[in-house]
Amino acid sequence: MTASPIKERQSVERQERIIEIRGVSKTFRGRHGDVHALRDVDLDIYANEFITVLGPSGCGKTTLLRLIAGLTKPDGGEVTLGGKRITGPGPDRSMVFQDFALMPWATVLTNVAFGLQVRGVAKSERQDRAMEYVRMVGLESFARSYPHELSGGMQQRVGIARALAVDPTVLLLDEPFSALDEQTRRLLQEQLLQMWEAQRKTVVFVTHSIEEAVLLGDRVVLMSARPGRVGRAVPVSLSRPRFESVDSPEGSEEFMAVTRDLWQSLRAQAAEAVETSV
Numbered sequence: 001m002t003a004s005p006i007k008e009r010q011s012v013e014r015q016e017r018i019i020e021i022r023g024v025s026k027t028f029r030g031r032h033g034d035v036h037a038l039r040d041v042d043l044d045i046y047a048n049e050f051i052t053v054l055g056p057s058g059c060g061k062t063t064l065l066r067l068i069a070g071l072t073k074p075d076g077g078e079v080t081l082g083g084k085r086i087t088g089p090g091p092d093r094s095m096v097f098q099d100f101a102l103m104p105w106a107t108v109l110t111n112v113a114f115g116l117q118v119r120g121v122a123k124s125e126r127q128d129r130a131m132e133y134v135r136m137v138g139l140e141s142f143a144r145s146y147p148h149e150l151s152g153g154m155q156q157r158v159g160i161a162r163a164l165a166v167d168p169t170v171l172l173l174d175e176p177f178s179a180l181d182e183q184t185r186r187l188l189q190e191q192l193l194q195m196w197e198a199q200r201k202t203v204v205f206v207t208h209s210i211e212e213a214v215l216l217g218d219r220v221v222l223m224s225a226r227p228g229r230v231g232r233a234v235p236v237s238l239s240r241p242r243f244e245s246v247d248s249p250e251g252s253e254e255f256m257a258v259t260r261d262l263w264q265s266l267r268a269q270a271a272e273a274v275e276t277s278v
């Protein structure tokens with residue numbers, strides 16, 4: 001049997017490392033002492049892959065994402081993108097936040113156009129481009145609405161459109177759907193995967209949910225409890241596109257085997273955390 005074109009393409013693309021995280025450590029100095037958020041983290045992320053990052057609360061997932069975004073600097077080690085050390089934010093990366101982080105005083109269109117404005121794109125061009133992405137996330141008729149007039153799911157679609165409008169190489173998402181109800185979350189998971197299939201950005205997606213990590217990712221990166229380290233990177237070989245049939249991927253043996261495997265690793269860590277805290 002021959003491999004599907006998508007799988008073949010993935011195996012070729014996976015050869016090209018785009019982000020290299022080498023020996024990264026990060027400690028926050030607080031009033032109540034130091035918090036060792038990350039220690040000696042090593043991770044390679046490949047061009048065009050969709051990785052999900054999973055781990056117990058406080059293990060440094062957001063910190064890892066912020067290091068890639070250039071919003072935080074490591075104390076030790078380095079993070080490179082395309083071979084160049086990341087020293088700050090750049091147009092090649094954009095981020096989607098759990099709490100949407102929209103400008104409340106600006107319309108949907110202005111919010112989506114924001115990154116283009118920062119990059120100096122002329123008004124008419126940025127409005128056209130922003131509208132393209134507003135349309136892509138199905139919010140054309142809300143282009144002139146304000147964030148408070150939208151549901152949480154719609155606001156997060158604005159957050160995703162804003163991040164994609166600048167055409168980043170890498171899309172970073174920090175628990176983007178965790179504030180949403182189950183059905184909205186599922187629809188946005190499907191939409192995000194459809195957009196990813198079409199655009200093939202490199203995606204780093206942080207989540208608390210084992211199911212979400214497996215449903216979306218090519219690999220699930222499992223982080224261990226504080227100080228956070230990358231424990232395992234578990235490949236998910238569920239075929240893509242994942243939501244093309246009404247049969248949900250959750251029913252497949254692969255899905256169940258990977259979620260069981262991940263839960264066993266997480267459960268051991270959670271038990272360890274409880275033991276060390278008593």
Ligand SMILES: Nc1ncnc2c1ncn2[C@@H]1O[C@H](COP(=O)(O)OP(=O)(O)OP(=O)(O)O)[C@@H](O)[C@H]1O
Binds near residue numbers: 030055063
């Ligand atoms: N700016 C900061 N100042 C002080 N401590 C911080 C700061 N940012 C993060 N921390 C601490 O570093 C640790 C890792 O935080 P981080 O938010 O990266 O974890 P996380 O895995 O994303 O957590 P969660 O799953 O709960 O969102 C936590 O103990 C957190 O309190």
